[in-house]
Amino acid sequence: MPPEFHADAARAEAPALHPETLVVTAGRPGHEPGDPMNVPIHLTSTYVAGGEHEYGRFGNPSWTAFEETLGALEGGRCVSFASGQAAISAVLDLVPNGGIVVAPRHSYTGTIGHFEDRVATGRIEIRWVDITDTEAVIAASRGAALVWFESPTNPALEVGDIAAITAGAHAGGALVAVDNTFATPLRQRPLADGSDIVVHSATKSISGHSDLVMGAVVATDDATVDAITARRTLVGGIPSAFEAFLALRGIRTLPVRLDRAEATARTLVERLTGHPALAEVRYPGFGTIVSIVLHGAEPADELVTKTSLWIHATSLGGVESTFERRRRWPAEAETIPAGLVRLSVGLEHADDLAGDLLAALDSLG
Numbered sequence: 001m002p003p004e005f006h007a008d009a010a011r012a013e014a015p016a017l018h019p020e021t022l023v024v025t026a027g028r029p030g031h032e033p034g035d036p037m038n039v040p041i042h043l044t045s046t047y048v049a050g051g052e053h054e055y056g057r058f059g060n061p062s063w064t065a066f067e068e069t070l071g072a073l074e075g076g077r078c079v080s081f082a083s084g085q086a087a088i089s090a091v092l093d094l095v096p097n098g099g100i101v102v103a104p105r106h107s108y109t110g111t112i113g114h115f116e117d118r119v120a121t122g123r124i125e126i127r128w129v130d131i132t133d134t135e136a137v138i139a140a141s142r143g144a145a146l147v148w149f150e151s152p153t154n155p156a157l158e159v160g161d162i163a164a165i166t167a168g169a170h171a172g173g174a175l176v177a178v179d180n181t182f183a184t185p186l187r188q189r190p191l192a193d194g195s196d197i198v199v200h201s202a203t204k205s206i207s208g209h210s211d212l213v214m215g216a217v218v219a220t221d222d223a224t225v226d227a228i229t230a231r232r233t234l235v236g237g238i239p240s241a242f243e244a245f246l247a248l249r250g251i252r253t254l255p256v257r258l259d260r261a262e263a264t265a266r267t268l269v270e271r272l273t274g275h276p277a278l279a280e281v282r283y284p285g286f287g288t289i290v291s292i293v294l295h296g297a298e299p300a301d302e303l304v305t306k307t308s309l310w311i312h313a314t315s316l317g318g319v320e321s322t323f324e325r326r327r328r329w330p331a332e333a334e335t336i337p338a339g340l341v342r343l344s345v346g347l348e349h350a351d352d353l354a355g356d357l358l359a360a361l362d363s364l365g
Helices: 007-013 019-025 060-072 084-092 109-120 134-140 162-172 222-235 239-251 252-273 296-305 350-362
Strands: 077-081 101-106 124-129 148-151 175-179 199-203 215-219 280-281 289-294 321-325 340-344
Touching: 007 134, 019 060, 019 148, 060 148, 060 215, 084 109, 084 199, 084 215, 084 252, 101 252, 101 350, 109 124, 124 350, 134 162, 148 162, 148 215, 148 222, 148 280, 175 280, 222 252, 252 280, 252 289, 252 350, 289 296, 296 321
Parallel strands: 101 124, 101 148, 148 175, 175 199
Antiparallel strands: 077 215, 199 215, 280 289, 289 340, 321 340
16 A cells, blocks of 8 residues: 655655746646636725634735745735835834834935834934945844844945844844845845844735836744734735735746846946046946946936936836936935935847947946
């Protein structure tokens, strides 16, 4: 008589799937005849009592499918949010009143806004650091409740040592949260390096089509996930079912989009380096974001008006290539060069993008 088959045991013994496979297969319905290939959009605020879901603010199958997929990629449990800002807020709400947060001085302006708002109301204390100075970051983390960082940073593109900083922060009793929006889980997985929390603006490369606003938090510790979920439920920072459906559709193509745009980014770096209109070209060696530094704000502002393919816009991670001078925003750190222009490389042909940008640079007075 053959041994009894246990599906759970079979799954446990199965080889780990590559990210390119996970991104396609996770968050799918079953394979029974007649099952849909995709989880439908569940447009409902109310459920019949007694089932898995009770009310639209508590859960939605469309969220669940997206969360299963991003969670599988990051190696944890995912909680989706209405925006990246809502996700960031939920993580910062884990910090007790008066707690110390360590963060890079070069961070996304929306994140800086969260920090400054909480400092102004006495909710937290902040210790600003250079994320590339690992020893200084670890020293600053002593006595802190949370070490928050981006790697690469936005828009300076500085890279931190996630594993070393996490180990040092944990030794001092701090939680570690990493904004993984720029790298995506296909280029780095902070949870595998020991970090406690990963945050995404799913608006960007995760969804990849500039047509929705969403955020996400991923963690491995059940208590942390439960606390984050409780914040979402209480505050109501929930995504719509339609946007969750679109984000899931977008993430299915993340590997091919990322590979193509990253290859183009490297080509652009090669062709832009040494151009006389540029003081510096910044690229961390991976990802789709490049920052170029012109000789002041005036030529940078002129540049963004002279291209035909590059679109002057503030978001990033879409199929179209966008760029902007970051210091045009008053909240941007003053240590960011006035002439820094952040490029988000899309899926257009590398030769066309390079030609358009180089022609604009050549035309500057």
